[in-house]
Amino acid sequence: MSPARPPSPPRRKPARKATAQAPAMLPPGSSYLQRILNARVYEVARETSLDAAPKLSRRLGNKVWLKREDEQDVFSFKLRGAYNKMAHLSPEQRAAGVICASAGNHAQGVALSARKLGCRAVIVMPVTTPQVKIDAVRGHGGEVVLFGESFTDAFGHAKELERDQGLTFVHPFDDPDVIAGQGTIAMELLRQHPGPIDAIFVAIGGGGLISGVAAYVKALRPEIKVIGVQTTDSDAMLRSVKAGKRVTLNDVGLFADGTAVKLVGEETFRITRELVDDFIVVDTDAVCAAIKDVFEDTRSILEPSGAMSVAAAKQYVARTGAKGQSLVAITCGANMNFDRLRFVAERAEVGEQREALFAVTIPEARGSFKRFCELLGPRSVTEFNYRIADDKVAHIFVGVAISKPDEAAKLARTFTKAGFQTLDLTNDDLAKEHIRHMVGGRSDLARNERLYRFVFPERPGALMRFLSSMHPDWNISLFHYRNQGADYGRILVGIQVPKGDAGALRDFLDGLNYPYEDESHNPVYRLFLG
Template structure:
C-alpha cells in the first residue's frame, strides 16, 4: 500500500506540470446542504481534468527504455488527454484507444496533444480490451486510467492540496468511475488526517463500486446507463478496490436528474462548466446526513461539448422548476387564450412556447387543448401560477416527463 511519503514525492514530481487548483467556497451549496461547502475545481486543471496528475506521475516514473517503446492507454476522454500531454512533455509516443461514442471535443483535444487515437468499442471496457491487444502486439507500456498504483499515487496529490489549504476539512466528496481518483484521494487524506470522512459518489446507472464492495471483489455489471460518460465503467479496478475498502467510509449514488440540476447550479451560481462525471460529487452533497461540517466536493473535470451544455442547461431548468410546461383544456370559444395569457402575465410568468391545438381532443367542437411552456422562478412560483389558474376554473396537467425522457434517450 502507498505511504504518505509516496504521495508527497508524487506532488513534487508534478510540481512543474499540474496546476494547484484553489478551493472555491460555495454559499449556495452551503445553504442547500446545511454544511460549509467548498469546490475543488479540477476542471481548471491542464487538459480540463484531474487525470493529468496520475498519467504524468506514471509516465515520469518509467525508465528510459520503457519510454522508448511508447505508451498506450484506453479512455473515455480525460485520461486520454492526460496521457497525451504527459507523453508530449516527457518525450514519448502515445497511442490512445477511445470508445466510439466519446465526445468529439475529447477526441480532437487528444489528437492536438500529439497522440495517435484509435476508436474502438461502445464503452470504456471494450476500448480497454482493444488497447491490451495493441499493447501486446507493439510492446507499448500500458497506462491504466485507474487500476495502477502510480496513477492512484498521482491522483492522491489532490487530497494533499485540499488539506494544505483547508486542514480542518471534515468530509471529502469524490466522484467514482473506475476508482482511481477516490483510491488516491482517500489514501492520501486518511494518511494525513485519519479522522476525515471520505464519501464516494457514483452514477446510479453505473454503480460498480457499490457492487464490488457488496461482493468483496470487482463485479462486471451487465450494462451501464448514465449521462456521466466519464464514469460509465462496468467494473471497478481490483487495485483501486483495495484502497476503497481500506480508506473510504461511504459510497452514495446520484441519478441523471440530480446531475442535470447540479450542472445548472454550478454554471449559474459559480460560472463554472463541469462535465457530467465531474459533477457527481456536487450532486452528492444532497446525500450527506451530516450538518454543519466543512465539506469539499472535488469537481473532477470540465470537458464537455457545447451541444451537451445546451441540453444540460435546458434539462436542469426543468428539474429545478425554472421551466414549467402544462396542458389545459379550454372551452372552444373566443377570449379563452387571452384570459389564460392575462393570468400568466399577472403572475409574472414569461411565456416561451405556446401551442393551441383544436384537433387534440375528439370532442373538438367543445374543447381545445392549450399547451404552454413558461419560464419561472422555481417551484413556489409554479405553485402560485397553478393556484391562479385553478381559481379561474382552469384544471391544468403539468408535463415535464417527456422532455427528460427524450433527453436520456438522446444521451
Template sequence: MEKVTLKDIQNAREVIKDIILETDILENVRLSEKTGARIFYKCENLQRTGSFKVRGACNKIASLTEEEKSHGVIASSAGNHAQGVALGAKQAGIKATICMPANAPLSKVAATKSYGANVVLNGNVYDDALAKAKEIQAETGATFLDPFNDKYVIAGQGTIGLEIFEQRSGEVDTVIVPIGGGGIIAGIATALKGLNPDIKIIGVQTANIPSMKVSFEAGKVTSAFNDITIADGIAVKTPGDLTFDIISKNVDQVITVTEEEIAEAILFMMENQKLVSEGAGAVSTAALLSGKYVPNKGENVVCVVSGGNIDINTLYRIMSVALKKQGRRISFIAEIPDVPGSLSKLVSIIANNGANILNISQEKLAEGKFVKKQIVEATIETIDFDQINRIKSDFIENGIKVEFI
C-alpha cells in the same frame, strides 16, 4: 498486490510539480449556509487539460523505461485520462493512441487530438474502449497506461489530497470524491488517511453505474451497469482490484446520486460558484444538495470537482433537465376552442402570471374529436412550482384543457 503509500504520493508530487497546477480551494457560501457546515470546492476543473487525470497520467509516464517508451503508449478513457496521457506523451516525445467510447463528448475527443494523440472510438462506456485498447496493444506492443488501476496513477491522483490538507492547514473533516474506476478516491484517501486517520472520505457514484458501491457492499469487485449517464467521466462498469482494495480499507462510505440530481448540481455550481463542471465533477455537490450526505454543523467539507470538460451541446440539454426539475421551465400541451381569441387568452394567462414563453406552436385539427378544437404546444420559463400551479389553475378556470410534460 501493489501497495500505494503516503510516501509514494509525496514522491509523485515532486515528479509532476512542474507540469500540473496547484488548483484553488474555494468556499461555496450558499452551500455553507444551506448545510450549516463549511463547504469548499477543490477545483480540479481548473487543472491543465481541465481534469485531475493529468496528475496520474504524467506520473505514470515518468515511471516508464526507455524500452517501454520506444513502443509508444496506449490508453482507454472516457475522455479525461485521454487528455492527460496525450499531454504527457507529447511532453515526453512519445507516440500515444487513445481508445474512447463512441459517445464521448466531442470536446474531449477534439482536445485529445489537439495534443497529438491518435483517437480510436469504440462502444458506449469505458469498458468497451478498454477492450479495444487491449486489442490494439496486442497488435502493436504499445505500453498500456491504465486510467485508475495502477500504483503510479493512484499516487499521482493522491497529490490532490496533499494539496487539500495543506491548503486547509489541516482543517479538514470530510472530503467528498467522485468514483468511477476508483483512482482519484484511492489516491486522496491514502494521502489524507496517512496525514490524519480521522478524516472521513465519502465516495459518490451515479446510480446508473454504481459499480464501486455494489463492490463496496459485496466485499469484492463486482460489475454493475443500469443505464448510460451524463457523468461520462465515471462511467465504469467494473472497478479496479487495486483501487477496490484501497477503497475498502480507507473510504468510509459510498453513496449514489441520480442523473437529475447531477444535472441540478451542474446548474447550481454555475449559478452559485461560477464554475463549469462536467457530470462527474458535480456528483460531490449532488450528494449535498440531494441530502444523500448530511454534514454536521460546523463540519469542514471539501468537495472535489474532478473535471470541467463538458460538451456545450450536452450542457444545454442538462440545463433543460435541471431547470425543469426545479420548476423553472415547463412544457405543456393545451386544447383550446377553434374560435378567434382562444390563443390570445392562453398567452394572456401565461403573461399575467409573470411567466415567459420560450416557444409555442399551434395546430388546427379538422377531423374526429378535435373538430372545432386546436392543439397548442409550448415551453415557458417560470419561477417555481407554485407559479406553474397558478397557471394550471387559471387554464382550468378558463376552460383550457392542459397537460404539463
C-alpha cells in the same frame, strides 16, 4: 430531481487501521501515503486552487468549497496519475511507447505526459467520446484509435494492441502509481484547508480518484467523510460494494462520459470498499443544475462528470439537513462539448427545481386560452406549446418558472380547481426529452388559419398584452414559445380569422408594435403544419 438513494453499504473499519496494512498490489513495507507524498506530478501538473462557492454556500446554508481540478492544462485531474505512472517507467519502456484506453480525460493526460517525456502514445477511445476530447488528444500528439461504445470496449482493444506492438499499458485507474498521483489532490486540499472539513465529495468512474483521495484523507484525517458520487445509469462501484464483489454493468449512460465505466478496478474496489464512508447517486437533471451552480460562482463551465460532486453535495444537504458544515466538492473536469450547453441549460432549471412542466386540458372555446394565462399571474412562462386538434378540448404543454420545489404541486391544484385537467410533467423524462419538441402537426380544424412569427420584449406582461389585444371572435389554433434567455422572445402563432376581418387583423398587428412576419405561405409551414 434525484431518485431515492439506494441503501448504503455498511460502514467500514476505521480508516487508520485499514491504511496501516499494505495494499494488495503494493510491495511489502510500502503504503499509499508514502507513494502520494513522493508522487512526481508537479513536473507537469499544477497545484489547483481551493475556491469558496459563496452563492451556493448561501443557498445551502453550509460552506461549500470547490477543489478546482478543472484548472489543469488538460482541464482534468487525470494528468496527475498518468504522469506519475509514466515517470516511474524504465527508459526501455518509455522508448517502446505507451498505450491507454480512455473516454477522454485520461487520454489527454497520457498524451501530454508522453510529449513531456518524449515517448510515443497510442490512445484507444470509445466512438462515443466527445469530439472536443478527441481533438485535444491529437493536439497533444497522441495517436487516436476509436473503438467500441464504452471504456470497457476500448480497454479490450487497447490490451490487444499492447501485445501486438510491445507497448506499455497505462491504466486510467487500477494502478498504484495512478492512484497515488490522484491522491496528491487530497494532499493539496488538506494543506489548503487546515480547518475542519465535514465531507469531501468525489465522482467515481473506475475509482482511481476516490481511492487516492480516501487513502490520503483517512491516513491523516479519518474524521472527514469521503463520499463517492455516481450517476443513476453508471453506478458500477456502488453495486459492487453492495454485492461484495465487482459487478459488471451491461450498459452505462454516456451523458457523464468521464465516469461511464462498466467494471471498476480490482484495487480501486478494494480501497473504496474499505475506506469510503458513503455513496450518493445523482441524475442528469441534478448534474445539469450543478453545472449551472458552478458557473454562477466561478464563470467556469464543468463537464458533467466534473459537476457530479457538486450535485451530490446539494443532495447531501437536502437529505441530512446539514447546517454550517464545511463541504468540499472536487470539480474534476471541464472538457465540455459546446453543443451540449443547450441541453444543460434546458435541464438545469428542472434539476434545480426552478421550472415546472404541465400538460393542461382546456375547453376549445374562445377566451379559454386567455383565462388559463390569467391563472399564471406574474409567473414567468418558460414554454408554451399548443396545436388545435379537437373541436371540444385543447391540450397545452406549458413550462413555468418556480422558486420553490412545492410550487409545482400548488400550481397543478390551482389549474385543476379552475376546471382545467392538469398533468404534472416536471419529472417525466419522455416529456422533457421528446414531447416538448413534438407538440404540433397538421390539423383538419385549422381552417382560415394565418401563421405569424412575432418578436417581443422578454418582460412580465408581454404575453398577456398580446392575448388581451386580440379580437374576442378570433381563435388561436397554434402557439409555440420557448424562453431562450435573450432580451427578446420569439413566438409562432396560428390565428383563425374570418375572411371579413382582414382590416381588423391589420389594425391588431400594427397596434401591437411588435416586429412580425407573415409565414402563412412559407413552404415549411405547408409541408408540416398547414
